[in-house]
Amino acid sequence: MPAEKSRIGLTIVFTGEGKGKTSAALGTIVRALGHGFRIKVYQFIKTPSKTGEQRTLKRLGVEVESLGKGFTWRNKDRDEDIDLARKGWEKAAAAIKSGKYDMVVLDELNYVLDYGFLKSHSVIKVLEAKPEALHVVITGRGAPGELVDFADLVTEMKMVKHPYHSKGIKAQEGVEF
Amino acid sequence: MPAEKSRIGLTIVFTGEGKGKTSAALGTIVRALGHGFRIKVYQFIKTPSKTGEQRTLKRLGVEVESLGKGFTWRNKDRDEDIDLARKGWEKAAAAIKSGKYDMVVLDELNYVLDYGFLKSHSVIKVLEAKPEALHVVITGRGAPGELVDFADLVTEMKMVKHPYHSKGIKAQEGVEF
Structure with missing residues (x-):
């Protein structure tokens, strides 16, 4: 059982153009x-x-909620995207506040912020008030500056070499999805 | 079950000073x-x-072998370090060649190469001859140039912000170990 008393909940951000952001969150x-x-x-x-x-997460008993149903961030109707992003964030914010978790992972949230479907300050406001021992892990390209400023640990995944670019190899099952 | 026929086994390297290298391999x-x-x-x-x-890996039935017993890479006796690194690599090389696995993870191998306890060309020689469908994932700071040249996918984890440096927060259980 986690020793909540001595724990300092961190806000961790994995961003950048390289591979490994969601993988690092999974790890x-x-x-x-x-x-x-x-x-x-x-x-x-x-x-x-x-x-x-x-x-695998299901096998490990980790609760995973995919908010991407219909949320394509390519909709012609930008209002719909904004509405879906906001509704998704409301769920995540409630989980953060609930005190039910030791870690909440917000996979690809940076995309949503970067596309402007959700405001960074709304997210930071919730993170500022989060339970002290709660770790929050946020992934995705384009982490906004305000979030980087707020976070405790930020890693930028820099693409040095990609199989598609270097050798024309397409995405491999089991590695990329 | 993996579709071995159409699979192209990649050599994937996670390197750099930032957090998330071993985490990305775990993910x-x-x-x-x-x-x-x-x-x-x-x-x-x-x-x-x-x-x-x-x-968690044990729970998932993943075979993990720790080669670090006694291998401190801080020994006064450098010959002992070299000997331990070589023996560890022999085991890993045998697993790579065996055809028994779809993925072999060599966690912190870059350190061992960077410290000169093992030669990059010995490693690359084995990787060149590996089963075609086998994915190999290598982590650790200081990936040598020859390995980067050989690999298919290389991500550098760049430290943007670290809780110890930014806020004096020590390593947190469940996040860093």
Whole structure:
């Protein structure tokens, strides 16, 4: 069981153009699970499907909620995107405030912020008031400056080499999805 | 079950000074497990212990072998370090060649190469001859140039902000170990 008393909940951001952002969040979950953490994952872009990660997280008993159903961030109707992003964030914010979790993962939230479907200050306001021991992990390209300023730990995944660019190899099942 | 026929095994490197290298490898395992991959993990630095990640990987049935017992890379006796690194690598090389796995993770191997305990060309020689469908994931700071040149996918984790540096917060259980 996690020692909540001595724990300082961190806001962790994985951003940048390179591969490994969601993977690093998944790995953080693996580590946290080994300490008995209660974890909730919100996937802001992905639709509920049978990706490898969703299957394994289910097996580990991690609650995963995909908010991407219909939320394509390519809709012609921008108002609809904004509405979906806001509704998704309301769910995530409620989980953050609830005190029910030791770690909340907001996968691809940066995209949603970067596209302007959600305001950074609304997110930061909730993070400022989060339970002290709660870790929050946020992934996605384009983390806004205000979020980087607020966060405790920020890693930028820099693409040095990508198989598609370097060798024309397409996305491989089991590695990229 | 993985579709071995159409699979192109990638050599993936997570390097750099920032956090998230081993986490990204763990996340890659999570994804791969969801596709039924057979996975072996060698930890070149860590000693066998009860880290969060080791506990969860065990729960998932992933074979983890820690080669760090006694291998401190701080020994006064450099010959002993070299000997331990070489013996560890022999085990990993045998697993790579065996055809028994879909993914082999070489956690912190870059350190061992960077310290000169093992030669990059010995590693690359084995990777060049690996089974075609096998994915190999290598982590650790200081990935040597020859390995970056050889690899298919390379991400550099760049430290933008670290809680110890930015706020004096020490390593948190469940996040960093």
